Amino acid sequence: MELFDATGADRETATYDEPQARKGFFTDTTLCIGCKACEVACKEWNQLPSDGMTFTAQSYDNTGELNGTTWRHVAFVEELRNGKGGGDEQVLRAQAGRWLMESDVCKHCTHAACLDVCPTGSLIRTEFGTVVVQEDVCNGCGYCVPACPFGVIDKRQTDGHAGKCTLCYDRLTDGETPACAKACPTESIQFGDLDELRARADARLEKVRANAHFRDASLYLRGDDDGIGGGGAFFLLLDKPEVYGLPPDPVVTTRDLGAMWRVAGKAALALVGVTALAALGARK
Amino acid sequence: MTAQANGAASASYYGRPVVKPHVWTPMIPWYFWIGGMAGAASVQCVAARVRGEHDLAVVYKRAALAGAMTAPVLLIADLGVPARFMNMLRVFKPTSPMSVGSWILSAFGAAVTASTLAELLGWERTSRALEVVTASFGPGLTVYTAVLIADTATPVWHEAYDTLPFLFAASGVGGAGAIGSAFAPADQTAFARRLMIAGAFGVPIVGHLMEKRLGRFMAEPYRTGKAGSFRRVAEFLSLAGGAIGLLGGKNRTALRGAAVCVAASGVFERFAVSAAGTQSAKDPKYVVQPQRERVDEREPASVDT
Known part of the structure; x- marks a missing residue:
């Protein structure tokens, strides 16, 4: 057995007395309108402090990135017709250009590097197959920060420990939907049992790709065979992952x-x- | 508009980083050097005993003790919640090099402290036996930090995992040799001097090997910016210290000068590695480009855009 299998989702959830079906997010970016209700709902429910008022002066995205106190981040990509965009040229030629929006979040990897490298055991795999920081155990060593292949988890300036999306663990234990998915007005963020979400995503992809404008659409982190063993949170993307700031082949x-x-x-x-x-x- | 990182090389999201750079303070590169030196010193201590050079052995032992005492201070100072430092020993986790390293450092520290106490009590055999115990954790203490940083998503650390441990080992040997050369009695410097010179030339040799294996593109963060400057200083000090040690090593003052150069070069080398990691994490092209190439190799159909 490889070392990292010891902390993989399949193995760890099996150790719970009452293992639950693995829960996750399917973020369908074709439905995202960039309203950022998910960002706000996440901040409110999880009582995360503001990151201050900053303007990137690059796009409508002034949040910038996920960090210890921002657990949902809506990326805003402008692909313009003049060829400066990173998109599919043929599609762009047929259009005036396009806006891509994607609500990014912790991927709750099947093989999670943050969890593997955490020296205190603060990062755990829950009965829902999600990856959660136990804030009262974390001593802020910061090892998880460079370990994450997605740059999700970060050390918080406010209280020194690591922070990231918990898939609203507190809400899940009460049978509730995570705050972001609840707040999403277009159902771009869908929450549920991972198996069901994957089936739903497969059907959705087929439908989306039937449209000639979206023939490059793909599911990101949907499988079991990628470098992280698949994500508990996965995405339907309309362009290459790196266009949204996601690594194309994370390991x-x-x-x-x-x-x-x-x-x-x-x-x-x-x-x-x-x-x-x-x-x-x-x-x- | 999506920013292009490097001409048409790879797309990115406004040139923003994909992975996060490490958030460690300068305490950590200092610890890498001090821990590496202490680990190698413990091995050189036992070797000096075998050679019957007991004064030299004591110098090494003090160096190992000093390292073992300083290391936790540096590490705890770096924590976000220093009061919880004991949580490092809450579990033993083989998947976490930092957990493994915390246990190695603890065992090393306990052994060298116990050995020193036994020495003060006049229990010579116990003390010597504990020196061997200390030395058994020494090599691990010197090299585990290389595994620790390689076990991240930081491109130039992870990609260099097959050479970084050798770089840290060479730097540790040189650092401990430098301490031995500087503080040993005049008639017991030969052994330490040899190791200092080996480390002094070993570091730039392994460093170049590492760059070669990384390839031109991935070696860039080691050659440019702050990391590049640190490395050039480290290399200069290393070669200067090695040369002085080699040619003028019989002269006590020259030997001590060489020792300062070699020890300082080790510190610069660790800061260079730290800075290179940051540089490679901040520029998305080092993350995206190799991954994109892997994907395109697997699925040639998606190259058509």
């Missing part, structure tokens, strides 16, 4: 941990070997 870093320790073992042996060789030499 959980701990997949290579065995190989890394083997290299480290060789380096440790080399250290001992060099020292021994030097010790064999003369006294002067």
